[in-house]
Amino acid sequence: MESNGMPAIAQQVGGLNINDGPPKPGPFVAYELEPPPPPKIxxxxxxxxxxxxxxxxxxxxxxxxxxxxDPHFTLFESVGALEIMDSKMDSGHLEEGETMQDDYDFSKALLPEEIIGIIDQLLCHEMAWHMGYPLSQTIFTSLYIxxxxxxxxxxLxxxxxxxxxxxxxxxPLTLQILRAYCLGLIKTCWFxxxxxxxxxxYEEEDFVTHTFNRSLLDRVGHEAILQLLDETVELLSGSDDIPREIKDALFSRLLFRARFLRIVEVAASRTAPGVKEMWTELQSSLPQIIxxxxxxxxxxxxxxxKVQRKLASTVPPRPIVIVSQEGAFAHLERLCRDAAAALDVFEYYDSHSxxxxxxxxxxxxxQPSVYVRTLLQHYLFGDMIILGTMSIRQVLDxxxxxxxxxxxxxxxxNNDEVEVPTDPRFIAAEKMEIFRSRAAGTYLDILRTMCxxxxxxxxxxxxxxxxxxxxxxxAEDLDQQLREFTQEEPILDRNISNEPxxxxxxxxxxxxxxxRQMEWIVQMGFELELYQPDELAAMYWYVQYLSRTRLRHLERIRTFVTRSTSTSASRLKDIGTAGGLECANAQAYNNLSTLEASANSAFADALSCLYTVLDRLGLLSKLPQPYSDDHMRYEVRMKPFLGIGLPELVPFxxxxxLVTQSNENTLDILEFAAESTAAAKRALEGLAKLNAEQGFCRGSHGSWVVEVKNALKACxxxxxxxxxxxRAVEAAGDEGKVKLKAEIPGPSARYHDWWIVPKVVPVP
Amino acid sequence: MEKSRMAELPPELRYIQYEHALEKKYLPAIRALISKDLSEPYSIYVYRYFLYQWGELCFMALDPKTDTMIGVVVCKLEPHQSHSPPTLRGYIAMLAVSSSYRNHGIATTLVRKAIDAMVERDADEVVLETEETNIPAMKLYERLGFLRSKKLHRYYLNGNSAFRLVLHLKRAQDMVGDENGGEDGLE
Known part of the structure; x- marks a missing residue:
């Protein structure tokens, strides 16, 4: 556990798994009647x-x-400890006149309108659960459930x-409708x-899978429930004592539940046809309910x-979570849309796309909800077969x-087929396999992390x-060893180096x-609002530093790829061969990444300069530091990179x-910043024009273009x-005060999460 | 409104460092003050866990006339190691100021006293979490030099996220890792 955060511990304690295995009715029957017997030894x-x-x-x-x-009495134990007879900690403590359980009459007849009311409330609870709240404070608070x-x-x-x-x-028909709906709901939750x-x-953080010792109908098959839903629909259509409008409303709810259950049953399948259409249909059935x-x-x-008192939990009842109907339907609509979109991942073109x-x-x-994200994870990695059809090696190679x-x-x-251990091909295959075994996890972790x-x-x-x-x-070691097999001719160029x-x-x-990963780390810091205004100049400087390093590295890769392609050109006369296609792809991907890194570095350079100037003009709040200094803060900020060998951390x-550019004139810095935005704009416009193949965004070209255009707007x-x-600096002259005010826009007021453009307004 | 509040504030608050002998006298008031801001109370053992081991890192602000508890900070300090070299890490676990006395720098004074006590004990760094929506708390800590090092998704029971705030008290190379010096810290 990180730093023993108190709330995190409190949450974990709340979710302490007392007994979430197969249900054992014995002790719980006892719980409801009398204290449990002493343990039998x-x-x-x-x-x-x-x-x-x-x-x-x-x-x-x-x-x-x-x-x-006791030295072993940790914070975790202390947070988990309960004080008996404190109503906020002791789940069995009753206020005067309070009863342990509710006295609800289940034989009571319900109006059809009330069935609609309960069903709609349950849907709100179901979505609250999808949003990350526990069953105990949502669906399980229903006495019918x-x-x-x-x-x-x-x-049944x-x-x-x-x-x-x-x-x-x-x-009664009303109760049958409610029962069928509830059964469908719980079975949906089970899937x-x-x-x-x-x-x-992450349990608690993303989602609470804890079922508090309740079985989500593990022992009742979903077919039986679907059948009951169908039968109930039929029964309802035959009844004529319910007003038309109400009847339709009940219909649409039963049909919705049957649809939802059918989908979650097949959603995880990587081969079942028509799942996308099912999600779309479910989504289009929502307006009728709404x-x-x-x-x-x-x-x-x-x-x-109070139902929570009967659940296996260490904590006293917590309040019922209230999610509005609008909020619940909006979540459900997004869930359908995202789940349908996630299926597009199966249209695989290439690893970069x-x-x-x-x-x-x-x-x-x-961000797509947890259920959809776990579906996508399963599509990607289920059984360690990528998208259900490819080996990890295939994608990596x-x-x-x-x-x-x-x-x-x-x-x-073909190298794998060689069986003679002294054959260079055998050795090369072996070394490549070593590389793959080391690289595969790290490579796939990027995708996994993104979920x-x-x-x-x-x-x-x-x-x-x-x-x-x-x-x-x-890999450097392996590269050297593999040269024996490739007989690589080095570049000899005294202008660059005395070494080959x-x-x-x-x-x-x-x-x-x-x-790339280092760039993402810095850029996501902007998105998550980690940086203070006076850090922005340095953080954008770092983005340009990393992008520029990437540009140089891409140039190096291009040199060698072009060289090897031209030497093997005779073999690859026909562009239609697999090898020829790889050569074209390698060039194209290098072009894309170069263009993208150019845009990043130029834009980041411009913003870094702009923030440096705002800092110089005293327009960014600079906080006092009674205990530390900028150097120590830099070490906090750069902690993830402290252990990285290459590229080296720039000393403070x-x-x-480099960031303050103290030798440069303010107007010169601004001039340079303006030129950089122009360069960034050109690069971004270039990116926006690429087609799906050139952009390596096949399957997501539309959203890719939107992303690029948002960056362009920010630029x-x-x-x-x-x-x-x-203009304000020029107007102020050498001695005058610059009449401006600067604000840092929050995430909702930006064109792009990663590009924070300060809002600068004139003041009198 | 601010003026009437100002009038309520006693001319000079009494700040005292906690010690075990004061448990009977002050612990109930400490609990009462902190519980006000919590959806679920901590058991007595949570307070004892901190106060028994790091009582000297707890500071209280009292009304000198009535001895009413106006504010309190509770902390700990111990070696920490997870993904990085070990440090002697202070942690600010609880901070509360009675609502009618807020905006007078009482919380800042309490936190500064706690950090000073940690510095005396050779702490390398101080960390804490604060709710993303708690702007006053974030401002308080950021004015003391804390940086947001990461965001913690849905960290609180109410579904809100938190920021981890970090303050380094030394350069990384000078961090000791434990009270006995850092000779063998890294290995």
Whole structure:
């Protein structure tokens, strides 16, 4: 656990898994009637004895008020401790006149309008659960749901709400509708919960899969429930004592539930046809429900905070979570839309486009919900088969081939067939396999990380950056060893170096991804609002530093790729061959990344200069630092990069010099900033014109263009801002005060999360 | 409104450092003050966990006339190691000021006293979490030099996210990791 954060511990304690295995009705039946019996001790090696006397005499040796603390009594235990008879901690404590359980009459007849009311409230609770609240404060607060789940039913026969003698008579239609809906709801939750649980997510933080010892109808098949839903629909259509409008509203709700259940049952399948259409249909069925919510009549006494007392939880009842109907439907609509869009991931074109797809999908706003993100994870990585059809090696090799090693014999699958251990091909295959085994995890971790929530993405990228650093070093060794097989001719150029220069393809590949990841770490800091105004000049300076390093590195890769392509050109006369295609892709990807890094570095340079000027003019709030200094703050900020060998962390004094540009005139800095925005604008316009193939965004070209255009808008705004500042500086002259005010816009007031353009306005 | 509040503030508050002998006298008031801001109270053991081990890092602001508890800060200080070299890390666990006395720098004074006590004990850094919507708290800490190092998604029971705030008290190369000096810290 990180830094023992108190709220985090409180949450974990709240979710303490008392007994969430298969339901064991015994102890819980006892709980509801009388205190549990003392434990039975059957082990004959255990000897029990009465320690009361020793305890009393030991306690008497203590001074009054003296505390004894076991060294193993940690913060976690202390937060988990309860005080008996405190109503906020003791779940069994009752206020005067309060009863342990609700006294609800399940045989009571309900109006059709009330059924609508309950169903719509349940939908709000279901969405609250999807948003991350526990079942105990949402769906499980419904007394009807509680009735269905306790005791655990093994068949539909055991799910009637009314268990009095009168139930021998026929169940009223209204109650059957509610029961069928509730069963469908719980089974839907079962599928959702199983999916989330089997993927990587953060319990409590993203989602609460804890079911508090309740079974979500594990033992009732979904077919039986679907059948009941269908039968109920039929029964409803045959009834003529319900007004038309109400009847339609009930219809649409039953149909919705059956649809939702059918989808979650197949959603995780990577082969089932028509899932996308199912999500779209579900989404288009929502307006009918939304338009009839006004017909519902709420039944507030059918929900109770007290149900939580019966759940396996260490904490007293917490308040019922209130999510508005608008909020719930908006969440559900997005869920349908995002889940349908996630299926586009199966249209695989190339590894680069896949990364773009996942990255853009996760950057949607609001970010797709946890269930959809876990579905995408499953599509990507289920059974360690990428998208259900490709091996990890296939994707990795393709990524390497389409960037640093096109048409290379190092990636020739035939090498694997060689069985003579002395054969160079055998050795090369072996070394490549070593590389793959080290690289695959780190490479796929990028995709896996992108499936987490935005805060976690940045935190995880910070933790895993060192893996790329290590991989790059390992790969350098392998690159050298593989030269025996490739017989690579080095570049000899005295103008560059006295040493021969080799390609180092594998370590080049690793270095590229490390640089990208470092850029993302800095850029996501803007998105998550981590930086204070007086840090922005340095942080944008770092973005340009990393992008510029990437540009130089891309140039190096291009040199070697072009060289190897031209030497093998005779082999690859026909562009239609696989090797020829790889060469074209490697060039194209290099072009794209070069253009993109040019845009990044120029734009970041411009903003860094602009913030330097605002700082110089005293327009950015500069906070006092009674305990630290800028150097120590720099170390806090750059902590993720402290352990990285390449590119080296820029030493603080040097960075200060480079950022403050104290030798430069303010107007010159602004002039340079204006030129940089112009360069960035050209590069961004170039990007916006690329087609899906050139942009390596096949499958997500539309959202890719939107992303580029948002950056372009930010760039144009930055240019206007620079001009405003320049005019004000010119107007003020050498001695005068610049009549401006600067504000840092929040995320909702920016064109692009990663490009914070200050809002500069004239003041009198 | 501000003026009437100002009038309520006693001319000079009494700031005292906690010690175990004061438990009976002040702990109930400390709990009452802190619980006001919490949706769920901490058990007595949480307070004892901190106050028993790091009582000297707890400071209270009292009305000199009535001895009423106006503000309190509770902290700890121990070696920390997770993804990086070990440090002697201070943690500000709880900070509360009675609502009618806010905006008078009482919280800042309390936090400064706690940090000063940590500095005396050779702390390398101080960390804490604060709710993303709690602008006054964030401002308070940022004015003392804290930086937001990461954002923690849905960190609180109410679903709000938090920022981790960090203040380095030394250069990284001078951090000791534990009270006995950092000779063997890194390995």
């Amino acid at each position: 059957n082990n004959k090696n255990l000897i029990t004895m009465d320690v009361t006397e020793q305890f009393t005499s030991a306690a008497q040796k203590l001074e009054l008020g003296e505390l004894v603390k 509680d009735r269905l789940l306790m005791p655990t039913p093994t068949s 026969e055991e799910t009637y709400f009314d268990r009095s003698d009168s139930r021998l008579q026929k169940e 959702v919960n199983s999916r989330v649980r089997s993927e990587h997510f 338009s009839s919510t006004n017909l519902g009549k709420p039944v507030p006494d059918s929900f109770s905070v 896949l990364f773009t797809f996942v990255s853009l999908f996760q950057a949607r706003k609001p 393709e990524d390497i081939a389409n960037f640093v090693l096109p048409a290379s014999k190092l990636l020739d699958r 987490q929530n935005r805060c976690r993405i940045r935190r995880t990228l910070c933790h895993t950056i060192v893996d790329w650093d290590n991989l790059q070093l390992d 220069i080799y390609a180092f393809p594998l370590s080049s590949w690793a270095y590229f991804y490390k640089l 004094p040097e960075l200060t010099q 144009i705004l930055a240019n206007i801002t620079i001009v405003t500042v320049r």
